[in-house]
Amino acid sequence: MKVLVPVKRVIDYNVRPRVKADQTGVDLANVKMAMNPFCEIAVEEAVRMKEKGIVEEIILVSIGPQQAQETIRVGLAMGGDRGILVKTDDTVEPLAVAKILKAIVEAEGPGLVITGKQAIDDDANQTGQMLAALLDWPQGAFASAVEKDGDTLKVTREVDGGLQTVALQTPAVVTTDLRLNEPRFASLPNIMKAKKKPIEEKTPADYGVDTANRLSVVKVTEPPKREAGEKVEDVDALIAKLKAAGAI
Numbered sequence: 627m628k629v630l631v632p633v634k635r636v637i638d639y640n641v642r643p644r645v646k647a648d649q650t651g652v653d654l655a656n657v658k659m660a661m662n663p664f665c666e667i668a669v670e671e672a673v674r675m676k677e678k679g680i681v682e683e684i685i686l687v688s689i690g691p692q693q694a695q696e697t698i699r700v701g702l703a704m705g706g707d708r709g710i711l712v713k714t715d716d717t718v719e720p721l722a723v724a725k726i727l728k729a730i731v732e733a734e735g736p737g738l739v740i741t742g743k744q745a746i747d748d749d750a751n752q753t754g755q756m757l758a759a760l761l762d763w764p765q766g767a768f769a770s771a772v773e774k775d776g777d778t779l780k781v782t783r784e785v786d787g788g789l790q791t792v793a794l795q796t797p798a799v800v801t802t803d804l805r806l807n808e809p810r811f812a813s814l815p816n817i818m819k820a821k822k823k824p825i826e827e828k829t830p831a832d833y834g835v836d837t838a839n840r841l842s843v844v845k846v847t848e849p850p851k852r853e854a855g856e857k858v859e860d861v862d863a864l865i866a867k868l869k870a871a872g873a874i
């Protein structure tokens with residue numbers, strides 16, 4: 627079975643995002659970028675499946691600027707086999723990403739697509755679900771465990787208040803939650819080997835997908851500043867303060 631893993635280049639999760647002065651978005655100038663953490667988990671899961679002999683080939687796809695090639699290289703160093711860079715400098719919304727992925731699925735014929743549950747830049751949490759809908763494939767979103775049994779995938783999902791286990795017929799789409807696994811660090815020899823792995827370059831037009839945005843961002847603002855805390859003498863004083871603030 628082939629597995630397709632879409633990996634998004636996003637602002638590094640260790641970086642504190644700065645909102646642009648004109649409130650049109652987050653300032654990306656000279657900011658460290660990295661693979662979206664949920665995509666790292668997706669790559670790790672695919673690599674573990676390959677190590678178990680369930681998967682023969684891992685194809686990584688990134689839709690983004692030329693630098694997204696570096697994101698693909700990171701995944702190749704973790705154990706991916708080859709990459710497809712769909713090059714565009716435009717912001718591509720989840721629906722257009724899902725349409726491009728659908729075209730790639732049709733060309734490559736994977737038995738499984740593993741996406742992150744969300745990209746930490748737009749927090750959309752839409753692409754995997756939209757892709758499953760466009761392909762009319764079963765989906766297991768927010769996976770915290772994945773087990774393959776013949777043509778069936780058992781996916782444990784993190785839902786409100788507990789865990790739900792679903793059985794999916796492959797081909798299927800799975801989206802990764804935080805607790806699915808702990809992604810490995812690529813070793814130096816694997817980073818060197820990854821440089822020789824092939825990355826094909828495409829454009830959205832090659833897949834007949836129009837990436838024109840359907841949403842316009844009205845405003846992006848910083849979260850409100852946290853106010854300084856206050857020490858109280860005892861529990862009674864705390865309760866009195868909470869009551870005065872209308873919190874209880």
Ligand code: AMP
Binds near residue numbers: 632687751752
């Ligand atoms: P989102 O729906 O934007 O929160 O993204 C969810 C997941 O879809 C990500 O973790 C990726 O696996 C995939 N994805 C979204 N946008 C892209 C992109 N531009 N390139 C590759 N994969 C993407």
